[in-house]
Amino acid sequence: LGKKLDFFCRSLNLYSHNKRGTLRRKLPPISTANIRPVLIITPTVMQCSDATCPGRALTQYQRYRDVSKATLLRGSECFEKVPVLAGKCPACSSMFWADHESFNNPSNDCRLAIHLPDAKYLKVGTQVWVDRLVSRAIVNANYSFHASTTAVTEFWNYSFVQPSGTTFKLTRRHTWKAFVLESIRLLAEPSGAELLFVDNMAVKDLVTPAYEYLGDGGIICSAEGHSCDECCHAFKDVADVIPNQPDNPAALAGHDENHAVPDNPADIRMIVIDGIVMGPRHCAMPGCEVGLLNAQTGVFCKAHQDEMGVRCHMKDCVRVKVAGTQACVNHQEQWRVYRACYANSSLLGVQRMLRRAQEERQEWLPVGGGAEVPEHDDLAEQEVEQVSGSKYNNYFSAPRFYCVETICAPCGVVIAWRKFAKSEGVAKILQLLEDVYPDPASRPSYIAIDKGCALLKHIVRQGHWPAWEPTTRIIVDSYHYINHRVTDHLCRTWCNPAPLNGDAPNLVVVDKDKQGNLYYKRAFNTQACEQLNAWLGGFQTVLNRMTVSNFDFTMHVLLFLHTQRVIARQQGREEEAGDESEDEEDE
Known part of the structure; x- marks a missing residue:
């Protein structure tokens, strides 16, 4: 230990005496503020963690003179020539790095790698590592700024790398790999899934198995079990009524002979479905x-x-x-x-x-002279x-995929998504619903969709209505219903999103305006998907240029993050409301 400390002092030029013990010079005082840690990228374990191994102590994989030096992005700082150490188990030949562990696959000759969810540093290039603060910042920049990896790379180089005076330059490939490695850890966190993939996979090959393993067919796992007062209401069998209000003939224009949902005391839940025209080439x-x-x-x-x-x-x-x-x-x-x-x-x-x-x-697009007015649905x-x-x-x-279909809760939480090729057909929408809700007990009470009447016709004609009738009713969202109800009798009588004659008491509530006057309002926000699509449209230019595998992975990550942040905002509002009520009680 003494020899190592002597060598360490000489390396830092902190040796005050020569080899004969004669005082050479006095060392100047050092401010503690100027003391910087020696950065070393190293495994976090000291012994083999393989279940089939007796737990031997790890040996250093490389000799000191062969230890590789890498560039490390740590926060806003850039460090060059940082040593990267690896450990090797002498018993089972498993390798241990700072961000993953690799071992031999007993079933074949390939090696498998476990990506560590709590790794402090991530390898994004041959000799480039980033800390988790940088990788999270890259993911957040893509989400918040609707930015491409090229734009994020330029921003990082101009803001942090160039001012540091280093010769290193971050590339688009580094940024994309940091996005992928950080995203798979985010996707695996709610379920605690083990990130087991083939070792040394290129990032372009990693996104496909990562989405297949963590994407769950487009179902957003962070939305599982979500319930709030915006997307779930207590069951009512009697409609709210404003007293002393004269009859309104317009309120009966949407007379609903469907009588809402079956008599069921369970809470009433709604989902909203819509698509946005975008997608990669196939x-x-x-x-x-x-x-x-x-x-x-x-x-x-x-x-x-x-x-x-x-x-x-x-x-x-x-x-x-x-x-x-x-x-x-x-x-x-x-x-x-x-x-x-x-x-x-x-x-x-x-x-x-x-x-x-x-x-x-779209109905709002101008129709040129002589053009045929498109029929609805x-x-x-x-x-x-x-x-x-x-x-x-x-x-x-x-050709391109025609659209991305999303299922949302009225509060904005994204439940699932899927790409549709050629068209936004009702058969594909029904298949999506059956895949997301295979258990009838989990199905929502209402499904709001712009082509609700067309979907209802298809379900009835194909013989699927007996499976959906006990649990669910299909309505048209409020925006499209304005046009549908004029000419479509089926839409008026079966798909009214807010009938005012009391036939659907769970779709209409009575509220007060700022002056204290009572008025009718819709119980659910049926425009949640339209609002989501307006936000997704900001990514259209970036996503349309991606490969199919990159598109699937990126879209799922963006919707996963969006759902997490919507839920976090809801929890923040609930905490603020709780604090305000406690303050009022104290007063």
Whole structure:
């Protein structure tokens, strides 16, 4: 120990005597404020933690002269040449690092790695590590600023790395890996899931098994069991009534013959469903929704790219394509037209916005002269699957997923989400509901959706109504009901979101305005998904450029964080209300 301390003093130039013991110089006083810790990235355990191992003490994996030096981002500071130590068990050959442990898989020759949930540092590059403060800041920046990894990287370099005077430069890949490694720990925290993956996986390969393992098919685990006074009300069998109010004929326009929910004393819960037009590109082959082999210029997944080979990308053509093009000699004219229409980047944005305006078919969009006014919720259109997979007769470009469908509680908590290809069909919506609520006892009392009447028709026609009728009623959200009720008798009589004739006492409550006057208001916020979509729209530019696997992972992380923060805000309001009531009692 004495020799090590002597070596340590010489390294820091704190040795006052020479080898013969003669005083060389007096050491100047050192302020405690200037003393900085020696940073070493090292495992947090001293002995093997493998259950099959007797618990041998770890040995240093590398000799001192071979210990690697890394750059460490610690908060807003950047440190270079930080030693990185690793431990090895002499009995089972398990390796121990600061952020993960790896061991041999007994079933095959590959090695598995357990990512430590409480790791202090994360490895984001070959010789780059960050502490958890940095990784959390990157996740929060992506969430709060609707920022891409490139934007976050530039911000961090300009704000913290460059002022430190180091030669190091944070890259987009470092930022993305920090986002992924921090996110898998956030997703695993509520359930305590073990983060077990193949060792030394590239980050582009890690996101797919991470979403499959932690994504739960798009169900947000942080929303499980959530209940608050905004999304859950006590059951009422008699409607609230404002006394001495004259009859209002408009209130009877939505006469509901469905008589709300069955007589059930349990609490009344509602969910809201809606979709937002966005999504990544997927394979152009009909029926295939796998991600592209080449996310930049490809149009097929790996399997279909191997199948197509050098074939012409016109449908049903088996000729060989001309070099430098995607078409054979006979279809060069079609390829030329495609390039003229879509290759010009200056026109692409305008054309995309025009196509998007037609695809969304929103009621508030202006209808051009001579254009046909779109019918609302055309059931036939929703149920028909386009077998061709595209309205085009070629595979020159990869299609996008049509929309992201979300299920929310009226308070804003996100329950689940899923990508839909081709269209927002009612058959897909029903499948999503059945996957999220396989147990009838867990189903909500009301489902509010913009195409509620179309969904109700589909459920009845397909014979699913007996399974849903005892527990659930389907209504149209308040915004879309304004247009639906005018021409749709079924929508008026079965899907009214707030009938004022007392047929649905759990959908309407009486409240007081600022002047103390009584008025009717909806018991639930049926616009929760519209509000969520307005927030999600800020990520559309970033998410649409991602691969399918990156899109799935990022979308799930964003909605998971959003749900956590909505619940945290609710708890904060409840605590403030409790403190105010205690203060009033003390007075």
